Amino acid sequence: MTATAVRGIGVPVKRKEDPRFIRGKGTYVDDIKLPGMLFMDIVRSPYAHARIKRIDVSKALAMPGVIDVITGEELAKANLAWMPTLMGDRQMVLPTDRVVYYAQEVAAVIATDRYTAADAVLAVEVEYEPLPPVLNPFEALKPDAPLVRPDREQKSNHIWHWEAGDKEKTDRVFQEAEVVVAQDLYIPRIHVASIETCGCVANYDPATDKLTIWMTSQAPHAHRTVFSLVTGIPEHKIRIISPDIGGGFGGKVPVYPGYVIATYATLKHKKPIKWIEDRSENLQADSFARDYHIHAELAATRDGKIRGLRVHVVADHGAFDAAANPSRFPAGLFSVCTGSYDMEAAHIQVDGVYTTKPPGGVAYRCSFRVTEAVHTIERMVDILADELGMDPAEIRFKNFIQPHQFPYKSPTGWEYDSGNYPAALQKALDMIGYQELRREQAERRARGELMGIGISTFTEIVGAGPSHTFDILGIKMFDSAEIRVHPTGAVIVRIGVQTQGQGHETTFAQIVAEELGIPVEYITVEHGDTDTAPYGLGTYASRSTPTAGAATAVAARKIREKARLIAAHLLEVSPDDLEWKDYAFRVKGAPDRYKTMQEIAFAAYTNFPLGLEPGLEAECYYDPPNLTFPFGAYVCVVDIDRGTGQVKIREFLAVDDCGTIINPMIVEGQIHGGLTMGMAPALFEEIVYDENGTMLTGTFMDYLLPTAVETPHWKTAKTVTPSPHHPLGAKGVGESPTIGAPPAIVNAVVDALSHLGVRHIDIPITPAKVYRILQEKGVAE
Amino acid sequence: MIPGPFRYRRVRSVDEAVALLSQLGTDAKVLSGGQSLIPMMKFRLAEPSYLIDINPIPGLDFIEERDGMLRLGALVRESTLERSSLVRQRYPILHDTAEVIADPLVRNLATVGGNLAHGDPANDHPATMLALRAQVVARGPNGERVIPIDDFFVDTFVTALQPDELLTEIRIPAPPPRSGGAYLKFERKVGDYAIAAAAVFLALDEARRITQAGIGLTNLAYKPLRAVDAERALLGQQPSEELFRHAAELAAQATDPVSDLRGPADYKRAVARTMTLRALRRALERAQANA
Numbered sequence A: 001m002t003a004t005a006v007r008g009i010g011v012p013v014k015r016k017e018d019p020r021f022i023r024g025k026g027t028y029v030d031d032i033k034l035p036g037m038l039f040m041d042i043v044r045s046p047y048a049h050a051r052i053k054r055i056d057v058s059k060a061l062a063m064p065g066v067i068d069v070i071t072g073e074e075l076a077k078a079n080l081a082w083m084p085t086l087m088g089d090r091q092m093v094l095p096t097d098r099v100v101y102y103a104q105e106v107a108a109v110i111a112t113d114r115y116t117a118a119d120a121v122l123a124v125e126v127e128y129e130p131l132p133p134v135l136n137p138f139e140a141l142k143p144d145a146p147l148v149r150p151d152r153e154q155k156s157n158h159i160w161h162w163e164a165g166d167k168e169k170t171d172r173v174f175q176e177a178e179v180v181v182a183q184d185l186y187i188p189r190i191h192v193a194s195i196e197t198c199g200c201v202a203n204y205d206p207a208t209d210k211l212t213i214w215m216t217s218q219a220p221h222a223h224r225t226v227f228s229l230v231t232g233i234p235e236h237k238i239r240i241i242s243p244d245i246g247g248g249f250g251g252k253v254p255v256y257p258g259y260v261i262a263t264y265a266t267l268k269h270k271k272p273i274k275w276i277e278d279r280s281e282n283l284q285a286d287s288f289a290r291d292y293h294i295h296a297e298l299a300a301t302r303d304g305k306i307r308g309l310r311v312h313v314v315a316d317h318g319a320f321d322a323a324a325n326p327s328r329f330p331a332g333l334f335s336v337c338t339g340s341y342d343m344e345a346a347h348i349q350v351d352g353v354y355t356t357k358p359p360g361g362v363a364y365r366c367s368f369r370v371t372e373a374v375h376t377i378e379r380m381v382d383i384l385a386d387e388l389g390m391d392p393a394e395i396r397f398k399n400f401i402q403p404h405q406f407p408y409k410s411p412t413g414w415e416y417d418s419g420n421y422p423a424a425l426q427k428a429l430d431m432i433g434y435q436e437l438r439r440e441q442a443e444r445r446a447r448g449e450l451m452g453i454g455i456s457t458f459t460e461i462v463g464a465g466p467s468h469t470f471d472i473l474g475i476k477m478f479d480s481a482e483i484r485v486h487p488t489g490a491v492i493v494r495i496g497v498q499t500q501g502q503g504h505e506t507t508f509a510q511i512v513a514e515e516l517g518i519p520v521e522y523i524t525v526e527h528g529d530t531d532t533a534p535y536g537l538g539t540y541a542s543r544s545t546p547t548a549g550a551a552t553a554v555a556a557r558k559i560r561e562k563a564r565l566i567a568a569h570l571l572e573v574s575p576d577d578l579e580w581k582d583y584a585f586r587v588k589g590a591p592d593r594y595k596t597m598q599e600i601a602f603a604a605y606t607n608f609p610l611g612l613e614p615g616l617e618a619e620c621y622y623d624p625p626n627l628t629f630p631f632g633a634y635v636c637v638v639d640i641d642r643g644t645g646q647v648k649i650r651e652f653l654a655v656d657d658c659g660t661i662i663n664p665m666i667v668e669g670q671i672h673g674g675l676t677m678g679m680a681p682a683l684f685e686e687i688v689y690d691e692n693g694t695m696l697t698g699t700f701m702d703y704l705l706p707t708a709v710e711t712p713h714w715k716t717a718k719t720v721t722p723s724p725h726h727p728l729g730a731k732g733v734g735e736s737p738t739i740g741a742p743p744a745i746v747n748a749v750v751d752a753l754s755h756l757g758v759r760h761i762d763i764p765i766t767p768a769k770v771y772r773i774l775q776e777k778g779v780a781e
Numbered sequence B: 001m002i003p004g005p006f007r008y009r010r011v012r013s014v015d016e017a018v019a020l021l022s023q024l025g026t027d028a029k030v031l032s033g034g035q036s037l038i039p040m041m042k043f044r045l046a047e048p049s050y051l052i053d054i055n056p057i058p059g060l061d062f063i064e065e066r067d068g069m070l071r072l073g074a075l076v077r078e079s080t081l082e083r084s085s086l087v088r089q090r091y092p093i094l095h096d097t098a099e100v101i102a103d104p105l106v107r108n109l110a111t112v113g114g115n116l117a118h119g120d121p122a123n124d125h126p127a128t129m130l131a132l133r134a135q136v137v138a139r140g141p142n143g144e145r146v147i148p149i150d151d152f153f154v155d156t157f158v159t160a161l162q163p164d165e166l167l168t169e170i171r172i173p174a175p176p177p178r179s180g181g182a183y184l185k186f187e188r189k190v191g192d193y194a195i196a197a198a199a200v201f202l203a204l205d206e207a208r209r210i211t212q213a214g215i216g217l218t219n220l221a222y223k224p225l226r227a228v229d230a231e232r233a234l235l236g237q238q239p240s241e242e243l244f245r246h247a248a249e250l251a252a253q254a255t256d257p258v259s260d261l262r263g264p265a266d267y268k269r270a271v272a273r274t275m276t277l278r279a280l281r282r283a284l285e286r287a288q289a290n291a
């Protein structure tokens, strides 16, 4: 077998999943149609905060085609009016007495078709007594603020306080420091806005006593366990199928009330129930991301050596703490905010706060608050450079963790596995022609033109993660793979993670192809069905390749070890006399005597050695020894229109290092998509509420997803620094660009204005915001 | 996103449409491209009991120059306008406008007639038509009438059309020599309605004096706006950067925008000035090329 035939690791294999998507033959949740299926639609609150005085369902129930209207009162009788969140809080499924955010689920209509259900939603009469909304987390923390959650024992809107790093040491460093810079940064609430909204088809079959739920889920197994715990249904009687998913980005990790109500309804009516959100429901009520109010300080020497970082965050979590972070990390992995820089000390504090806004804080294409962390440090480093009159590239070189320092223990306790930061930045600067750009900038400035160059040299932290540290509701964050080699040498691989566009069906097949020497087209990858796939924690936080990818490699190696025994039997030599080379077991010293995996597979079912179990299968539950730390160096060049305040990205170069690359085409695609999703909040996207807590950005007319027109031509390049502990040397990549791009863009815009005394601009950097600055500085046209 | 219940009728002639409209009164709505009406119905901001679909009417999609007028049938799609070589060569301002409306999918269906009839100050064609001094032809139970564009836009979503009238045609005076127009729009992203946009039409005499000036503004007041003072300041003058800046300033002063997600009112006014200035420059370039 040759590498060209196998098409394993490093080959840009075209995605196996694409033919069905391109032909419109994917199967998404809304494509599931079952006989007798009923439709659910949801009555939602027009208030951000209100007491419910009365719900009158009689008019709705009287409409032809309306089967049922479910309220919180009814759910309470089944003990389902509340459900646990993944963060150990609890969340209303349907309210019994009050609503705590705009568009909150208030009641659910079940009808024979979608149209009737939509009409009946308007016929449900709800009488509200409005209460004062709590929209600003700083206001929420004041003693006289209205309580968002009177159901809790603790009578305040403060949820938790969390710290990392060494306070005393950090304070000492700051006291001694020659230079201290400080900045408030706000990273606004945004939404993942997947093209497929959330929904499910829940079907309880009384004949088999089995509950099947097709669900837009990024973590079907974890959801099965949660459903079993919440409903009391034995776990083997629940099957969750996550079919083709049109984008997850963290938004399909939480359990939404709609899933639970639909499940309750199918158990009650013994008919399949379909619930699909419309676009506005998705934008208004599903989990948001970010919403971090950050105060950051950096201590340094006068010649630009960073000594310490001190950060305090007020985190707006909405009405329920329903972020989907690992249990012990209420602020996710935010403490990685010391970034790519070696410093003596850091101290990080985060306070979670309730407000009357939708719950969430999901890891939007970001390994749990790493976007917030990277934004903080990459902005602060630029602010320090500005304070000291240093070039932003120079200050980075001066402070990088050096290649020989790996594995590097960060001041907040992380152990970075590998990296070569100076090489990545140098490559980026050389490719973009940094010195030339600085010269051009000086010329343009002299002419009154505004041009900026921004750098971001970020460190990611992905692949949760060692089970001693990471769990979700107690379930350890390992992941799994199961491989079966059929007699003819074709393979089925089942994995515990679930693809939502990442290309697992291709990448994971390539891993097996490489390890077993079987051509990639003979390998099928299955996932997303809890009845067939091995238990796993799902795909988010760039964890699939670091965890399930490793599991796949290890399982394949187990198969290879068994195959060695069969090959030895076939070749009539001792197993020790064989070596795995060029995709076959070959007799040492006589490489022409060999058996391919295909031959071995056939023998595994037809001619196996006495005493050996027949068949050729293996599974692996992989508990990674550490996380992986991808990194990158991004450079962005912008021009600003003085007549409108518009920022135009002229050039953007992303140098990424995600260790060993399995499929370079997929990696490049992930980077293009991620950069676009990073540009979006930097320049366009923001969830906005009015003073009543009504969401103003509930459609794509106002929640501004960039299109191809706004997206610049992304230039990409790579360096390769393998992970020392991953079986393939691979790290995650899906989220690097999303976290690396925003500060590169902001740094570029601020750089364009720095000579006017501008040091920071909060995202999104809208034309109106820029224009106001231009006016203030007297340079508006 | 599901509209309320409604009934739907297809009509095959203008007379049939007018007859139905008179019969059904305000309960009925004309459906042309549906790109404004259907979203409003999905959000239940409009709940007409009847839709009268005029798309099957033959011959309402003409683009022709006759008797010194460009005539556009009510059913001309934005995409047709965008691709018309007549429009591109003789009325580049119309091409500019069609090109920046929504996205190609919307433009394949949206009609010029609907764009005006909707009476939305955020739509782009009204400003262009104001700058070009267009006329709108309407047919009602009592026959046809021609409405000067200045009388057409009455209020937000309200035009001079009566409930039983159908907009059938738009007439635009053919451009004189040494004339040119341009439409410039600034939007948050492609497909968005304007933060501010300006339509400018200029004609010069042989002595390079401005003999005609039309300036229309988009999304800067409760209805589409003509910048009358700015136009007046231009008339009889020779074009210069200083004059244009003055006119752009006057145009900005004529606006009365509201603060919203597109930006605060003073910002929109500033962008209106920038767009007007840049549209003036481009219109002048085209007028000079058209000598």
Ligand SMILES: Cc1cc2nc3c(=O)[nH]c(=O)nc-3n(C[C@H](O)[C@H](O)[C@H](O)COP(=O)(O)OP(=O)(O)OC[C@H]3O[C@@H](n4cnc5c(N)ncnc54)[C@H](O)[C@@H]3O)c2cc1C
Pocket: B029, B030, B031, B032, B033, B034, B035, B036, B037, B038, B039, B054, B074, B100, B101, B102, B103, B106, B109, B110, B111, B112, B113, B114, B115, B116, B117, B118, B122, B123, B124, B125, B161, B165, B166, B167, B168, B191, B192, B193, B194
């Ligand atoms: C996503 C999106 C973005 C958009 N962006 C823009 C934009 O940037 N700029 C812009 O200008 N427009 C924009 N539009 C609006 C689009 O151009 C509209 O469709 C157009 O303004 C209306 O044309 P229509 O043919 O679709 O009219 P319809 O939606 O069919 O009708 C609109 C109104 O006019 C009435 N009407 C239509 N035709 C007639 C007639 N012949 N006689 C009497 N009454 C009639 C209807 O009854 C209705 O009240 C956008 C639309 C969408 C969906």
